[in-house]
Amino acid sequence: MREAPMDQAASLRRLFGAASLRVLPIVGSAQLTEWFARTLAAERRVVVLDHSGAEMAQAFGRPTRFDLATMLWGDRRFEDVAARVHDRLSIVPARAGLDQYLEYARQHGIGSDSLFGGFLQLSRPAEWLVMHTRSLPLAAELLGDAGEVVLVVEDDVEAVKNAYARIKEAVEREPGLQVRVVVKALGETRARVVHERIAATTERFLGLNPQFGLALPKVLRPGTQLGARLKAALGNWQLAEFEAAPAAAPATQSQTVAA
Numbered sequence: 001m002r003e004a005p006m007d008q009a010a011s012l013r014r015l016f017g018a019a020s021l022r023v024l025p026i027v028g029s030a031q032l033t034e035w036f037a038r039t040l041a042a043e044r045r046v047v048v049l050d051h052s053g054a055e056m057a058q059a060f061g062r063p064t065r066f067d068l069a070t071m072l073w074g075d076r077r078f079e080d081v082a083a084r085v086h087d088r089l090s091i092v093p094a095r096a097g098l099d100q101y102l103e104y105a106r107q108h109g110i111g112s113d114s115l116f117g118g119f120l121q122l123s124r125p126a127e128w129l130v131m132h133t134r135s136l137p138l139a140a141e142l143l144g145d146a147g148e149v150v151l152v153v154e155d156d157v158e159a160v161k162n163a164y165a166r167i168k169e170a171v172e173r174e175p176g177l178q179v180r181v182v183v184k185a186l187g188e189t190r191a192r193v194v195h196e197r198i199a200a201t202t203e204r205f206l207g208l209n210p211q212f213g214l215a216l217p218k219v220l221r222p223g224t225q226l227g228a229r230l231k232a233a234l235g236n237w238q239l240a241e242f243e244a245a246p247a248a249a250p251a252t253q254s255q256t257v258a259a
Helices: 030-041 055-060 068-072 097-109 115-119 136-143 157-173 188-206 226-235
Strands: 021-027 046-050 083-086 089-093 127-133 149-154 179-184 211-216 240-242
Touching: 021 030, 021 115, 021 136, 030 055, 030 127, 046 055, 046 157, 055 068, 055 083, 055 089, 055 115, 068 089, 068 097, 068 188, 089 097, 097 115, 097 136, 097 240, 115 240, 127 136, 127 211, 136 149, 136 157, 149 157, 157 179, 188 211, 211 226
Parallel strands: 021 127, 021 149, 046 089, 046 127, 149 179, 179 211
Antiparallel strands: 021 240, 083 089
């Protein structure tokens, strides 16, 4: 990482009046991330943080040039980094940015409110932040015990074993981890069987009881029925909510992210 001071709190703190931001971290499915983002953006302002680097840009057909890291360093403004899908939906590549933020946060003992709360400080504040990543430990460390992380699992033996291994690694990094399991399977009955296998193992060996989130077909087909199911599921999930914090540093760098 760079040696110069990296004050994300300064770069991402400038209040514009929004009350709070809900964060939906999805691990393991670009397709589900895309459709949650589209569903939410039908009514709310949504920013997608893509830790994969390019999967979301490809899914939405929007090229991107810069990473979240350039915002955190104060080199770029939000509108320079974000790829706009439509008026309420934007994509921000965040592979380098999230990794660098966590490294900085560990070194300086700060939380993720400085990062997430910053998206409330845009000229048109985000209401939802949907995060796409393949790393459950990263999502766990970012969220802490503030809210659930959604883990998407396929219906096969190796996927179930892998889910346990990923949860174990994430719990070692963040003991307060809360997991909500979404299963792609042939019907809800089968999906619940897969979830119960994961839950029984993690509860026995890790003392963690991941909650059942949703049963989905192996191939998602967009439409009003899918959107209604996703919205209904969100009503039962315990997602993190962040508020914008008062500025704690000079506003010179915060100017760089005000859209």
